[in-house]
Amino acid sequence: MLDAVLFDWGDTLFHFDFDPDLLERGWAAGLAAVGREGDGLPTAEASADRFREHYLPLLFQPDSLDEVEYPGLIRDVFADLGASVTDEELERFLVAEHAAWAPARVMGAHTHALLDALRSRGLKTGLVSNAFDPEWLLREDLERMGLADRLDVAVFSSAVGKRKPLPLPFETALGELGVEPARALFVGDRRYPDIGGAKAMGMTTVQAFWFAADADERGADPDYEAFTPMDVLNVVRRLTGES
Numbered sequence: 607m608l609d610a611v612l613f614d615w616g617d618t619l620f621h622f623d624f625d626p627d628l629l630e631r632g633w634a635a636g637l638a639a640v641g642r643e644g645d646g647l648p649t650a651e652a653s654a655d656r657f658r659e660h661y662l663p664l665l666f667q668p669d670s671l672d673e674v675e676y677p678g679l680i681r682d683v684f685a686d687l688g689a690s691v692t693d694e695e696l697e698r699f700l701v702a703e704h705a706a707w708a709p710a711r712v713m714g715a716h717t718h719a720l721l722d723a724l725r726s727r728g729l730k731t732g733l734v735s736n737a738f739d740p741e742w743l744l745r746e747d748l749e750r751m752g753l754a755d756r757l758d759v760a761v762f763s764s765a766v767g768k769r770k771p772l773p774l775p776f777e778t779a780l781g782e783l784g785v786e787p788a789r790a791l792f793v794g795d796r797r798y799p800d801i802g803g804a805k806a807m808g809m810t811t812v813q814a815f816w817f818a819a820d821a822d823e824r825g826a827d828p829d830y831e832a833f834t835p836m837d838v839l840n841v842v843r844r845l846t847g848e849s
Contacts, residue, residue, distance in 0.1 A: 608845045610758075610785040611724050611838075612776075612809075614794030615735035617817040620751065621712045629662075630654040632706040636680075639702035640695045648687040657683050665738050668798075671772050673763040676700075676738045704743050713751055714816070720835040721756040724842065732759040732779045734770065734792070736799060741765040759783055771803025780807075791845065793838055797825020805829075812841055 616622045634650035648656075661679045664670075677696055680703075684690055691699065721731055733753075737744055741762050748754040761779040768774040780787060787808035794800025795814045802825045804811045813820075813828035816835065830841045842848075 607789055608729065608791060608810075608842065609789040610730035610732060610780075610783050611791045611793065611842065612732040612734055612779055612804075613792075614770075614796070614800045614814075615733055615737065617795040618714075618793060618800075618814045619717045619733070619753065620714055621817045623710045623712055625710055628707050628710055629658060632703040633657070635706040636699035636703035639698040640691060641698070642695075647689050648684070652687060653683055656686055660686070671769050673736070673767055673769055674738050676764065677740060700740065700743060704739060711747065711751075714835065716835040718752055718756065720838060721753070723839055725756065727842070727846070727848075729842070730758045730783050730785060731756060732761070732783060733757050734761050734775045734779045736763045736769045736775075738764055770799035771806065773803070773807060776803060776807045776809070791842065793832065796820045796822065797828075798822045800825075801828045802826040810845065812838055814838070 613619050630650055633654045637647055637650055637653065640647060657679075661683060664674050664679065677700060680696065680699065681691065724731055735744075741764055744762050744764070745754070745760065748757065748760060759779050759782045761775050761782075763769045763775055766774050766778055770776070776787075776792075780790060790809045791812060792800065792804035792809045793812045793814055794804070795818045797813065797820050801811045801813055805826045811826075811828045812830045812832050815831060815833045832838045832841065
């Protein structure tokens, strides 16, 4: 029997279209939001270059299981360039920088319909994501994307401090839902953190291929494959015995 369907976020419910040009635009927007450009602050170009060279790799280390503290990295960039920001200035920076990356976040055309179809069947829905941005910014994304009201739980690695495939993010979501792993389905695009992590928890797994085709040999084979969101719904129909 099935009680809940949980999803990865990036390249599952939405596509993150990384654009290198947005890195400097993000820094420019953040520095402008700090509100004292030229008053002891570095240029956007120098800041972006420093971040790109020394800190960007930390965000995408494939073997790292501890989530980075992103606001701390931003402070480090300022410190490296002989500058500092207050807590209030840092918050303004983070909001503006995050907003500058909005063009890179592309919602899946059928995401809302899939979640609505699952919830109409009485299933709980959730999100378990490796995401380094502060949780409060990510929850604002869920609101803007129309996902907040379609998800019963959303767990981010930036909030729990650990990344998938470690159990903690999955355990946190399942615990909040009150659902046993054996009665949950997990849908994600990556074989190692998503499929491998969920299977180790005892969840049934679906690998999503509509945005990406991950073939990481460290991962596990999924129980099912989905090339469209409709394929996920068909898996659910099979598991619930729906005709």
